[in-house]
Amino acid sequence: MKNDPSLLEVLRQQGVSRRGFLKFCAATASLMALPPGMAPVIAKALEQAHRPSVIWLSFQECTGCTESLTRSHAPTIEGLIFDAISLDYHHTLQAASGSAAEEARMAAMKANKGEYLLVVDGSIPTADPGYSTIAGISNLEMLREVAADAAAIIAVGTCAAFGGLPHAKPNPTGAVAVSDIITDKPIINVSGCPPIPVVITGVLAHFLTFGTLPKLDHLGRPLAFYGNNIHDRCYRRPFYERGQFAESFDDEGAKKGWCLYKLGCKGPVTYNACATTKWNNGTSFPIESGHGCLGCSEPNFWDLGGFYNALSEPSVNTGNAAAFGLVAGAAVGAASGIMARKEKDNTSHAHQKVTVNDLKRGESQ
Numbered sequence: 001m002k003n004d005p006s007l008l009e010v011l012r013q014q015g016v017s018r019r020g021f022l023k024f025c026a027a028t029a030s031l032m033a034l035p036p037g038m039a040p041v042i043a044k045a046l047e048q049a050h051r052p053s054v055i056w057l058s059f060q061e062c063t064g065c066t067e068s069l070t071r072s073h074a075p076t077i078e079g080l081i082f083d084a085i086s087l088d089y090h091h092t093l094q095a096a097s098g099s100a101a102e103e104a105r106m107a108a109m110k111a112n113k114g115e116y117l118l119v120v121d122g123s124i125p126t127a128d129p130g131y132s133t134i135a136g137i138s139n140l141e142m143l144r145e146v147a148a149d150a151a152a153i154i155a156v157g158t159c160a161a162f163g164g165l166p167h168a169k170p171n172p173t174g175a176v177a178v179s180d181i182i183t184d185k186p187i188i189n190v191s192g193c194p195p196i197p198v199v200i201t202g203v204l205a206h207f208l209t210f211g212t213l214p215k216l217d218h219l220g221r222p223l224a225f226y227g228n229n230i231h232d233r234c235y236r237r238p239f240y241e242r243g244q245f246a247e248s249f250d251d252e253g254a255k256k257g258w259c260l261y262k263l264g265c266k267g268p269v270t271y272n273a274c275a276t277t278k279w280n281n282g283t284s285f286p287i288e289s290g291h292g293c294l295g296c297s298e299p300n301f302w303d304l305g306g307f308y309n310a311l312s313e314p315s316v317n318t319g320n321a322a323a324f325g326l327v328a329g330a331a332v333g334a335a336s337g338i339m340a341r342k343e344k345d346n347t348s349h350a351h352q353k354v355t356v357n358d359l360k361r362g363e364s365q
């Protein structure tokens with residue numbers, strides 16, 4: 001907000017030294033996958049940056065995305081809320097309730113018209129507006145109202161980005177993604193069920209620093225975090241290359257940490273930063289805990305199912321992920337629920353089966 005002190009002033013007021021500030025900038029550059037040389041650029045931008053107003057709307061969701069954010073470790077949620085952003089409205093985190101909460105939303109929209117950031121988690125029901133309402137206002141109406149004067153929208157979680165679980169068949173509420181409703185605003189999809197905490201905060205930090213959204217992939221996701229598939233960064237990859245696969249969750253291979261491909265891992269066709277950024281303060285991620293990737297950051301992951309069926313029979317010892325043999329073809333593909341690219345019609349996310357090009361995508365980017 002223009003009348004607020006700059007971020008640097010806020011930090012100084014809290015006793016943060018110049019040295020500490022530069023350290024913060026270096027961490028932010030690392031978070032956004034920028035080269036270390038960008039830290040001074042970020043510092044200069046942040047010195048003048050004012051806290052952007054953020055309005056966070058939660059629709060058909062499970063609160064997992066907010067749970068994920070509140071477990072972010074760099075920067076912390078407390079730091080984001082109090083130091084970096086002005087979180088003017090959030091159903092779960094705000095202290096206000098009832099009419100006071102709605103008044104806060106209206107005041108933030110009015111005071112920051114055209115400049116606030118709208119964050120949405122959850123899908124939007126369209127079959128009947130009454131399926132989900134806040135203060136008597138349907139999700140559809142509230143989204144349109146708040147999006148109208150937003151600078152940009154961040155769709156947090158697979159539900160907001162692609163429809164997610166509520167969109168899964170038979171989709172009784174007619175759930176759709178934010179981008180199915182809003183088509184005239186910049187939208188960034190931070191998919192995942194839930195998304196990795198530092199990916200959410202990294203996008204917010206990018207907006208705070210540059211006033212723009214980061215570079216996106218073809219599904220509207222930030223390339224810095226979704227530019228590579230999990231398979232290409234997985235520490236079990238050498239086992240894949242050697243043809244060493246766990247055949248069950250309790251066999252010798254599983255105990256030795258071998259590749260989980262035959263147990264249904266969708267890492268080869270799932271684009272996310274789980275294998276590098278990890279979870280719980282960088283402690284671990286599902287594959288490290290012995291469970292294959294479900295592909296939760298890809299569209300239609302729930303409908304495609306087949307979580308414990310292999311994508312296909314792998315061609316091993318090739319040294320090249322693109323050499324996956326889709327030998328089992330459509331039969332195995334249909335059964336295994338291969339992750340799909342987002343292929344949109346007017347209101348839904350139809351899907352297509354993975355191709356060799358999908359597998360090569362991470363190498364060409």
Ligand code: SF4
Pocket residue numbers: 230231232234235236237238240258259260261265266267268287292293
């Ligand atoms: S198939 Fe899964 S467990 Fe195996 S190397 Fe790829 S991402 Fe890792």
